[in-house]
Amino acid sequence: MYSDKYWQKEEVLPKKELEDLQLKRLKWVVRHAYDNVAFFRQRFKERGVHPDDIRKREDITKLPFTTKEDFKVNYPFGLFAVPKQKIIRIHTSSGTSGKPKVVGYTARDLENWINMVARCMYMVGVRSKDVFQNMVSYTFFTGGLGFHYAAERIGAMVVPAGTGNTERQIRYMIDFGTTVIHATPSYAMHIKEVAESLKIKPDETGLRIGCFGAEPWSNNTRKRLEDAFNIKAFDSYGLSEMNGPGVAFECEEQNGLHIWADHYFIEIVDKNGEAVSEGEKGELVLTPLTKEALPLIRYKTGDVTFVMDDECSCGRTHPKIHRILGRADDMIVVRGINVFPSQIEHVLMQIPEVGDHFQVLITRNGSLDEITVKVEMRDEAFTGELSDFKRIQSKVQRELYKELGLRTNVELVERGTIERFVLKAKRVVDLRDEI
Numbered sequence: 001m002y003s004d005k006y007w008q009k010e011e012v013l014p015k016k017e018l019e020d021l022q023l024k025r026l027k028w029v030v031r032h033a034y035d036n037v038a039f040f041r042q043r044f045k046e047r048g049v050h051p052d053d054i055r056k057r058e059d060i061t062k063l064p065f066t067t068k069e070d071f072k073v074n075y076p077f078g079l080f081a082v083p084k085q086k087i088i089r090i091h092t093s094s095g096t097s098g099k100p101k102v103v104g105y106t107a108r109d110l111e112n113w114i115n116m117v118a119r120c121m122y123m124v125g126v127r128s129k130d131v132f133q134n135m136v137s138y139t140f141f142t143g144g145l146g147f148h149y150a151a152e153r154i155g156a157m158v159v160p161a162g163t164g165n166t167e168r169q170i171r172y173m174i175d176f177g178t179t180v181i182h183a184t185p186s187y188a189m190h191i192k193e194v195a196e197s198l199k200i201k202p203d204e205t206g207l208r209i210g211c212f213g214a215e216p217w218s219n220n221t222r223k224r225l226e227d228a229f230n231i232k233a234f235d236s237y238g239l240s241e242m243n244g245p246g247v248a249f250e251c252e253e254q255n256g257l258h259i260w261a262d263h264y265f266i267e268i269v270d271k272n273g274e275a276v277s278e279g280e281k282g283e284l285v286l287t288p289l290t291k292e293a294l295p296l297i298r299y300k301t302g303d304v305t306f307v308m309d310d311e312c313s314c315g316r317t318h319p320k321i322h323r324i325l326g327r328a329d330d331m332i333v334v335r336g337i338n339v340f341p342s343q344i345e346h347v348l349m350q351i352p353e354v355g356d357h358f359q360v361l362i363t364r365n366g367s368l369d370e371i372t373v374k375v376e377m378r379d380e381a382f383t384g385e386l387s388d389f390k391r392i393q394s395k396v397q398r399e400l401y402k403e404l405g406l407r408t409n410v411e412l413v414e415r416g417t418i419e420r421f422v423l424k425a426k427r428v429v430d431l432r433d434e435i
């Protein structure tokens with residue numbers, strides 16, 4: 001630990017020093033990838049670029065991008081830059097189809113990763129006195145072990161709960177005196193609902209902090225979770241290809257996520273792979289600067305965000321990104337209008353009559369795309385009166401129109417009708433190709 005306030009001294013490195021460190025590490029990782037991964041060597045040659053061409057940070061744009069597709073071609077270990085005996089762990093990230101992406105770690109990679117997640121947890125106030133209940137999957141998913149070892153490193157008491165068996169999770173929270181929880185926001189919403197059905201009041205638990213991530217969620221969901229559990233809830237961003245969680249995390253300001261620039265080089269690009277203007281939104285491209293096992297160059301994450309490069313009152317000098325707006329490939333294009341599911345969530349979660357669960361169905365009616373939002377109502381709002389029902393339905397439709405500029409069909413359903421998820425939610429069902 002560096003001080004009472006920070007886990008590592010690198011968190012407050014002056015900007016110039018941080019940039020110098022980035023350049024030094026960028027040169028190292030580019031050379032490492034070129035020397036040890038045939039795939040990168042060939043890509044560099046095709047592009048007519050050599051590691052010696054990297055003299056300043058801006059030279060990164062000379063390098064080719066790496067994509068999710070490249071994992072498929074190189075399945076399982078073709079992108080690894082060290083011999084197999086130096087890899088001490090692997091994880092996988094399952095895409096929606098085809099082969100999973102296999103990611104590997106050397107002992108030093110794991111050490112760096114543990115420290116990055118520890119930085120994040122320490123940043124939001126987790127200390128050795130805390131009881132940390134880790135309610136995500138512990139297997140191939142990076143969220144389980146990623147948080148587990150970091151919490152142990154801080155010295156917290158770890159409850160390796162995993163997912164599911166929600167009533168027991170709630171029992172343990174109370175019996176063990178859990179103070180910090182980690183879950184996907186959709187599972188946290190489900191836990192909230194089960195706790196409510198058990199008539200457990202937020203202040204009956206000793207919870208203080210919630211770490212939520214691994215999928216898009218909204219500020220209005222944050223409010224609901226904070227009220228239900230009497231906690232402060234923080235957004236946690238990461239991806240398996242960049243170790244897992246611990247890439248970026250909110251600090252106590254809850255306004256943007258610090259992205260650890262001593263370990264990741266950040267770019268935001270448009271559809272053509274060109275840098276966007278400062279502060280504009282686009283796809284996040286990351287180059288890990290210290291990864292020995294998997295030195296991905298200019299990796300296109302598919303996640304859409306923008307850089308909020310203002311000074312932060314927490315004192316950390318690492319840039320902040322806005323919470324992820326959505327995945328480029330999650331974006332629904334309906335009648336020419338781009339919609340991210342998180343925009344819909346944002347609208348729904350601020351309407352008091354609306355419950356915590358929803359689903360978006362996209363269908364085609366002739367040549368016209370239709371979007372139907374199925375929304376659970378809160379029990380209290382469900383009076384049985386048709387006029388109430390109609391009023392709420394038009395209210396939801398009106399609010400969605402204001403945000404999306406798009407007419408939607410709204411179907412109100414009873415609580416418990418829509419599927420619950422213990423890890424990442426699947427909220428959008430696109431039936432356009434099936435009709």
Ligand code: DLL
Binds near residue numbers: 244323
């Ligand atoms: O989800 C790693 C993780 C574990 C992050 C625990 C946070 C907490 P993957 O399964 O490889 O890794 O999925 C990565 O999930 O590219 C984003 O599209 C999405 N994602 C992750 N965190 C967030 C977030 C883990 N806070 C993919 N907001 C990423 C929005 C997120 N999307």
